Amino acid sequence: MTTHPAPDTGPATYLRRRTGLIVPLLLLVTGIVLGAGTLTMEVPDNVASPGPQLFPTMVAVACVVFAVLLGIDILRRPEPEQVAAPTDVDPATDTGTAARTTEATDVTASSASTNAPEAAAGDTADAGATRVRSNRRAVAGLVGTIVAFIVLLVPLGWLLSGALLFWGVARALGSRRPVFDIFLSIAISSLVQLAFSAGLGLNLPPGVLAGVL
Amino acid sequence: MSSLGNLGDGFLTILTPMNMLWVLVGALLGTAVGVLPGLGSAMAVALLLPVTFSLDPVGAFIMFAGVLFGGLFGDSTAGILMNTPGNSTAIAGSIEGHRMATSGRAAQALATAAIGAFIGGILSSALVVFFAPSLAELATLFGPAEYLALSVFAFVAISAVVSESVLRGLAALVIGLAIALVGVDGMSGTARFTGGMPELFDGISIVVITVGLLALGEVIAVAARRGTKEDLRVMPSTGRLWLSRGEIRLAIPAWLRGTAIGVPFGIIPVGGSEVPTFLAYGTERRLGSRRADSMFGKGAIQGVAGPEAAGNATAGTAMGALLALGLPTSATAAVMLAAFRQYGLQPGPLLFERASELVWALLASFFVAMAVLLVLNLPFAPLWAKLLKVPRHYLYSGITVFAMLGVYATSSKILDLVLVLAIGLLGFAMRRYGLPVAPVLIAVILGPLAETEFRRAMAVSEGDPSVLVSSPITIVLYLVLALGVTGLLVQRARNRRRTIASGATAS
Numbered sequence: 001m002t003t004h005p006a007p008d009t010g011p012a013t014y015l016r017r018r019t020g021l022i023v024p025l026l027l028l029v030t031g032i033v034l035g036a037g038t039l040t041m042e043v044p045d046n047v048a049s050p051g052p053q054l055f056p057t058m059v060a061v062a063c064v065v066f067a068v069l070l071g072i073d074i075l076r077r078p079e080p081e082q083v084a085a086p087t088d089v090d091p092a093t094d095t096g097t098a099a100r101t102t103e104a105t106d107v108t109a110s111s112a113s114t115n116a117p118e119a120a121a122g123d124t125a126d127a128g129a130t131r132v133r134s135n136r137r138a139v140a141g142l143v144g145t146i147v148a149f150i151v152l153l154v155p156l157g158w159l160l161s162g163a164l165l166f167w168g169v170a171r172a173l174g175s176r177r178p179v180f181d182i183f184l185s186i187a188i189s190s191l192v193q194l195a196f197s198a199g200l201g202l203n204l205p206p207g208v209l210a211g212v213l
Numbered sequence: 214m215s216s217l218g219n220l221g222d223g224f225l226t227i228l229t230p231m232n233m234l235w236v237l238v239g240a241l242l243g244t245a246v247g248v249l250p251g252l253g254s255a256m257a258v259a260l261l262l263p264v265t266f267s268l269d270p271v272g273a274f275i276m277f278a279g280v281l282f283g284g285l286f287g288d289s290t291a292g293i294l295m296n297t298p299g300n301s302t303a304i305a306g307s308i309e310g311h312r313m314a315t316s317g318r319a320a321q322a323l324a325t326a327a328i329g330a331f332i333g334g335i336l337s338s339a340l341v342v343f344f345a346p347s348l349a350e351l352a353t354l355f356g357p358a359e360y361l362a363l364s365v366f367a368f369v370a371i372s373a374v375v376s377e378s379v380l381r382g383l384a385a386l387v388i389g390l391a392i393a394l395v396g397v398d399g400m401s402g403t404a405r406f407t408g409g410m411p412e413l414f415d416g417i418s419i420v421v422i423t424v425g426l427l428a429l430g431e432v433i434a435v436a437a438r439r440g441t442k443e444d445l446r447v448m449p450s451t452g453r454l455w456l457s458r459g460e461i462r463l464a465i466p467a468w469l470r471g472t473a474i475g476v477p478f479g480i481i482p483v484g485g486s487e488v489p490t491f492l493a494y495g496t497e498r499r500l501g502s503r504r505a506d507s508m509f510g511k512g513a514i515q516g517v518a519g520p521e522a523a524g525n526a527t528a529g530t531a532m533g534a535l536l537a538l539g540l541p542t543s544a545t546a547a548v549m550l551a552a553f554r555q556y557g558l559q560p561g562p563l564l565f566e567r568a569s570e571l572v573w574a575l576l577a578s579f580f581v582a583m584a585v586l587l588v589l590n591l592p593f594a595p596l597w598a599k600l601l602k603v604p605r606h607y608l609y610s611g612i613t614v615f616a617m618l619g620v621y622a623t624s625s626k627i628l629d630l631v632l633v634l635a636i637g638l639l640g641f642a643m644r645r646y647g648l649p650v651a652p653v654l655i656a657v658i659l660g661p662l663a664e665t666e667f668r669r670a671m672a673v674s675e676g677d678p679s680v681l682v683s684s685p686i687t688i689v690l691y692l693v694l695a696l697g698v699t700g701l702l703v704q705r706a707r708n709r710r711r712t713i714a715s716g717a718t719a720s
Contacts, residue, residue: 019646020646023642023646026639026642033406041405042403044401044402047401050667050671050676051403052400052405054668055394055664056405066383067384073378135440138440139433142433146429162614165610165614166611169432169609170610173436173609173610174439174605189614192614200264202264202622204622
């Protein structure tokens with residue numbers, strides 16, 4: 001199966017076109033965890049014949065099998081080929097956008113980021129071919145904000161941590177008005193507090209503002 | 214005709230000011246998420262699940278009905294005006310729709326889409342009203358083996374058809390099955406994969422899974438795309454709002470053909486409206502090529518009318534299959550099933566007896582929602598397109614805040630927030646590497662059901678596996694499945710050979 005020419009120049013590029021290997025890796029780990037969990041499962045003695053272990057065993061085996069198959073598929077067909085294929089039947093809308101766009105407009109952001117050389121190298125390596133360009137800094141900022149929100153929710157309370165969440169996500173997604181965003185995010189989290197805590201009776205943690213609210 | 218009488222009662226239930234308000238709210242929300250690219254009615258219902266917990270079920274479900282159909286009305290707007298379909302269900306209709314817009318007939322295209330969605334939805338809802346009760350009666354004959362066969366059918370069909378690669382669809386399915394295993398096993402009381410944490414004894418909440426996969430996963434995907442150039446020009450909506458007699462004459466048969474194509478697909482679990490919309494588009498194109506004055510390629514009105522009607526017809530019968538059989542045939546239906554479970558209701562044959570008031574109110578709300586949506590979308594589609602001007606970062610921050618709020622509000626567990634982030638990252642990875650999300654949802658919903666029915670069947674037969682294929686219904690289901698998958702694989706292999714051959718001649 002040597003249908004695809006290999007423009008790969010080195011091991012780094014080779015791997016960068018195959019970051020999708022993370023999915024089979026995840027499947028493999030899931031399969032192993034399920035398998036180990038099934039073996040160590042504490043089953044009551046009086047269980048009817050197809051017990052609680054049969055189904056997990058099947059799923060664990062399926063995980064490993066599909067991890068191997070998917071891994072082989074990704075190794076054989078690296079990314080640019082994938083995205084360049086016709087995407088009009090693809091249910092995922094993001095590949096559609098990705099296929100149409102290659103250029104980075106956000107030059108300042110990407111040059112400031114640590115992985116800019118990599119990204120630039122990637123773009124020149126397959127010029128024209130349309131591999132999805134991932135903005136790792138934005139993803140890191142977004143995930144970091146959510147982690148901070150989860151940690152701070154109970155000690156700080158909804159009002160402040162919710163505002164932080166909105167502010168941080170807007171910033172990670174490219175908002176350029178940090179001061180305006182502070183007011184907007186506090187307004188939004190207060191509105192949520194009013195509508196859902198006072199209005200619909202949902203239980204939101206008050207946190208440090210417990211006495212004030 | 215007791216169906217009509219029941220439907221009348223349903224109308225009486227929902228024609229109160231408060232319930233009409235819920236229909237309107239649902240329709241507005243649904244159209245909004247439909248217009249916005251990457252967001253769909255499945256995500257909207259998932260986000261609404263936690264916050265509607267304090268509503269009465271009737272109010273919540275008629276709002277969901279509005280969201281469900283609103284998403285299908287709205288998704289064509291962005292596709293026609295900007296050539297960025299709001300959802301995969303609108304891709305087929307946008308091909309000719311955008312061409313109509315570029316040739317100065319945007320308003321006609323929008324009107325054709327809205328009326329098409331209306332006709333498809335109304336006709337399929339009417340079919341559901343008349344046939345769902347008999348379907349439910351048929352389903353009372355189903356035993357464990359039949360339900361297992363239905364689940365297996367749904368698993369394989371959705372994995373094979375939704376994604377372009379069967380391998381990726383099945384991998385997604387397995388991920389969903391694995392997620393569904395967490396929790397205490399209902400039949401034996403064994404704690405499985407909980408790591409000893411009592412918070413996980415009930416399993417991972419369906420709200421956490423849907424919000425993580427559909428909402429947070431999309432937000433992370435948007436973050437990852439930040440900096441990639443995107444075309445956000447909105448075409449001015451020019452042209453007549455009302456269709457001329459000639460246009461209507463072209464559109465009516467296309468609307469009806471689209472509905473006829475869409476209706477059967479609601480009952481087959483192939484992941485919703487993508488397949489029927491493309492089939493309808495293909496049919497219209499082929500029929501159009503026979504005419505001397507074919508407009509295909511220059512903006513043919515039939516190319517909009519057919520797919521739009523097909524999409525909503527599928528959504529209508531999919532709800533019928535969900536109500537009568539308890540079988541979700543698309544991601545949206547899977548989320549609706551989760552909503553029923555949240556209210557302690559199990560869709561399926563017994564639902565028509567146990568919650569008959571709710572069922573008929575829901576069916577009646579389909580008609581009301583469709584009428585409201587026609588009014589909201591026919592004259593105001595260009596206004597909806599303005600929604601795309603809302604800065605992307607504020608929109609998705611709002612979705613994140615709402616997602617985290619909903620997840621925390623249902624359970625007050627910090628662990629659920631950690632899980633939703635983890636599943637959100639999984640959803641992002643799946644979007645990034647081309648794995649479909651729908652099989653995960655179907656597997657999470659139907660996985661435990663399949664396991665329980667399998668073990669029940671085996672327990673009854675005392676370990677004899679032949680019981681699984683002993684009834685005519687199961688034999689037919691497995692045969693149809695085997696034939697369908699073989700046919701699909703043969704067709705895909707043929708297509709691949711053709712593309713490789715053409716690639717070889719080109720290079």
